[in-house]
Amino acid sequence: MTTQPTALAPSATATATAASGTRLGWVVADALTVTKRNLIAYTRIPESLFFSSVQPIMFVLLFRYVFGGAIQVGGGSYVNFLMPGIFVQTVAFGAIGTSIGLAEDLQKGLIERFRALPMARSAVLAGRTLADLVRNVLVFVLMTAVGYAVGFRIQTNVIAFLGGAALVLLFSYALSWGFAVIGLSAPNSETAQVMSFPVLFPLIFASPAFVPVHDMPGWLRPFAYDQPFGRVIEATRALMAGGPTASYVIDAVIWCVALLAVLAPIAVWRYRRVG
Amino acid sequence: MTMAIEADGLEKTFGGIVRALDGVSFAVPSGSIFGLLGPNGAGKTTAVRILTTILAPDRGVARVLGYDVVAEAGAVRRSIGLAGQYAAVDENLTGRENLAMVGRLNHLPRQVTARRATELLEQFHLADAGDRTLKTYSGGMRRRLDVAAALVAQPSVLFLDEPTTGLDPQSRIDLWDTIEHLVEGGTTVLLTTQYLEEADRLAHRVAVVDHGRVIAEGTPEELKAGMGTTVLDIGMDDTATAAKVAQLLSGVGPKEPSVVGTTVEVPIDDGPRAAMEALRRLDQQGLIPASFVLREPSLDDVFLALTGRPAEDLEAGAVAPADGRGDGRSGGRRRRRRARTGEVAS
Numbered sequence: 052m053t054t055q056p057t058a059l060a061p062s063a064t065a066t067a068t069a070a071s072g073t074r075l076g077w078v079v080a081d082a083l084t085v086t087k088r089n090l091i092a093y094t095r096i097p098e099s100l101f102f103s104s105v106q107p108i109m110f111v112l113l114f115r116y117v118f119g120g121a122i123q124v125g126g127g128s129y130v131n132f133l134m135p136g137i138f139v140q141t142v143a144f145g146a147i148g149t150s151i152g153l154a155e156d157l158q159k160g161l162i163e164r165f166r167a168l169p170m171a172r173s174a175v176l177a178g179r180t181l182a183d184l185v186r187n188v189l190v191f192v193l194m195t196a197v198g199y200a201v202g203f204r205i206q207t208n209v210i211a212f213l214g215g216a217a218l219v220l221l222f223s224y225a226l227s228w229g230f231a232v233i234g235l236s237a238p239n240s241e242t243a244q245v246m247s248f249p250v251l252f253p254l255i256f257a258s259p260a261f262v263p264v265h266d267m268p269g270w271l272r273p274f275a276y277d278q279p280f281g282r283v284i285e286a287t288r289a290l291m292a293g294g295p296t297a298s299y300v301i302d303a304v305i306w307c308v309a310l311l312a313v314l315a316p317i318a319v320w321r322y323r324r325v326g
Numbered sequence: 327m328t329m330a331i332e333a334d335g336l337e338k339t340f341g342g343i344v345r346a347l348d349g350v351s352f353a354v355p356s357g358s359i360f361g362l363l364g365p366n367g368a369g370k371t372t373a374v375r376i377l378t379t380i381l382a383p384d385r386g387v388a389r390v391l392g393y394d395v396v397a398e399a400g401a402v403r404r405s406i407g408l409a410g411q412y413a414a415v416d417e418n419l420t421g422r423e424n425l426a427m428v429g430r431l432n433h434l435p436r437q438v439t440a441r442r443a444t445e446l447l448e449q450f451h452l453a454d455a456g457d458r459t460l461k462t463y464s465g466g467m468r469r470r471l472d473v474a475a476a477l478v479a480q481p482s483v484l485f486l487d488e489p490t491t492g493l494d495p496q497s498r499i500d501l502w503d504t505i506e507h508l509v510e511g512g513t514t515v516l517l518t519t520q521y522l523e524e525a526d527r528l529a530h531r532v533a534v535v536d537h538g539r540v541i542a543e544g545t546p547e548e549l550k551a552g553m554g555t556t557v558l559d560i561g562m563d564d565t566a567t568a569a570k571v572a573q574l575l576s577g578v579g580p581k582e583p584s585v586v587g588t589t590v591e592v593p594i595d596d597g598p599r600a601a602m603e604a605l606r607r608l609d610q611q612g613l614i615p616a617s618f619v620l621r622e623p624s625l626d627d628v629f630l631a632l633t634g635r636p637a638e639d640l641e642a643g644a645v646a647p648a649d650g651r652g653d654g655r656s657g658g659r660r661r662r663r664r665a666r667t668g669e670v671a672s
Contacts, residue, residue: 077433081430081431085427088419088423091418092416095418095419095459096418159412159414159416159417160410160412160414161414161415161416163375164408164414164428166379166380167379167380168403168428169403169404169432169433170433174431
């Protein structure tokens with residue numbers, strides 16, 4: 052490299068701007084910078100987005116056309132019962148992206164670089180979870196379209212449906228912090244992914260996502276009903292397909308807030324300790 | 327003379343077992359290049375991680391531009407740039423996007439960030455590749471971008487952790503030029519390396535690190551004094567013969583020959599003449615060497631001169647970077663052989 056000796060005097064610009072911004076302003080700005088970076092990365096690997104959409108679509112087709120006929124739901128069509136469960140399942144699997152992404156950043160030494168930068172400490176986690184939330188919004192829109200194509204129709208009204216969407220996304224955001232803990236504990240991104248699935252599987256399948264809880268064995272029913280997935284799915288179903296709503300929604304929101312309140316500090320603690 | 331970097335009695339133990347730093351102290355004057363020279367696992371990276379606020383020391387104090395790296399970590403981070411021994415860049419982003427991200431996270435205004443990114447891409451000969459994602463970059467290009475990223479905010483103190491490990495010879499020389507130009511502009515550089523040649527070429531002062539301690543400090547000239555300018559390696563068939571040859575060749579160079587395995591290492595000053603003298607003496611005894619090589623002094627020779635034993639690797643796992651590639655694990659001896667012949671070592 053025949054380099055021109057660019058004057059690298061002590062950085063007046065950096066210190067000046069750092070002093071002028073408010074602390075909170077930087078916390079937000081840094082989180083958005085990292086969010087943007089993660090979103091750009093997602094657009095650069097469209098095949099990952101494509102294949103992560105194929106799986107939930109296959110679930111829709113599988114349950115709508117293969118298993119659906121054998122599952123009895125009281126009143127209404129099975130597809131209207133199914134789709135709220137599919138929404139929750141899809142965003143929950145989408146939230147695994149948080150663990151994979153963080154494990155990858157650790158593995159590649161990016162977190163190491165971030166730690167030596169004058170950025171807000173919270174930005175890496177906030178930027179990752181926010182990017183995965185945005186990704187889940189897109190996935191939700193896609194799944195709604197798929198649902199419409201196979202006969203799903205909103206039984207309540209648009210406001211209630213959007214409320215259901217907001218609940219599903221809030222839930223996925225809370226789960227992202229849990230997957231952040233896994234991602235920060237895993238030795239690499241492959242392991243992070245493998246570690247995440249066993250956490251999700253029992254919670255999703257032992258829930259009212261695909262089958263009414265009253266068709267499950269007695270010992271399983273209380274778990275399926277009261278665990279966070281159970282409550283969030285029932286609340287979403289009530290908001291989209293009708294039925295008693297208030298108590299489910301309150302329980303679901305409490306679960307989301309509680310998960311966030313517990314998982315986010317653990318993730319932050321893990322982040323401080325890695326490396 | 328003001329000190330840009332001061333380390334005083336730094337200690338760090340990992341997992342209660344591996345003592346990565348065992349009381350490291352040194353000081354780097356502003357505007358100079360300081361080299362931390364040592365084998366894998368000596369504690370160089372740990373020292374850099376402490377000085378760049380990534381890791382807190384168990385004991386000891388470190389200051390960068392007078393700011394304490396623990397108590398005033400924020401002020402330190404605003405003054406430094408760091409390029410690691412593995413290129414910490416996002417391969418899904420373009421070169422320009424990587425630089426812009428680092429600029430924004432350094433809280434530079436958007437226009438300044440954009441201008442710096444263009445300047446640095448130009449400076450590091452990446453202008454044509456600037457808008458391609460890093461997946462298309464070669465290893466050398468990634469490393470250059472990594473160093474460029476460390477320079478976005480025009481830091482007054484730059485840390486380069488084994489900047490040329492794994493680079494091809496041409497990229498290495500290019501990077502050396504770049505580092506020298508930076509210092510002309512007033513930047514202070516701390517660089518770690520396993521290559522005596524690199525420390526010799528770049529650093530004004532060098533600290534030799536071994537088992538978490540500084541075992542020698544001085545100018546490269548001071549370190550090399552008494553080692554001879556060249557080393558003659560004579561391979562024999564067995565250790566007994568090698569020991570005999572070492573005695574035989576006493577006085578050929580300024581220092582006594584030493585034996586490493588079946589190889590006799592003879593520090594010499596006057597290459598051809600000393601080589602002929604050595605061959606003459608061998609011939610008189612009817613000894614025929616298995617190999618006969620003239621080479622530059624290496625890190626090993628510094629260690630032999632300083633400690634009477636070759637450089638050794640610690641368990642590199644505990645001090646390796648978090649990415650777990652642990653490039654020091656695979657046979658220290660072999661690696662040093664590669665390092666000494668100046669090949670790429672990664």
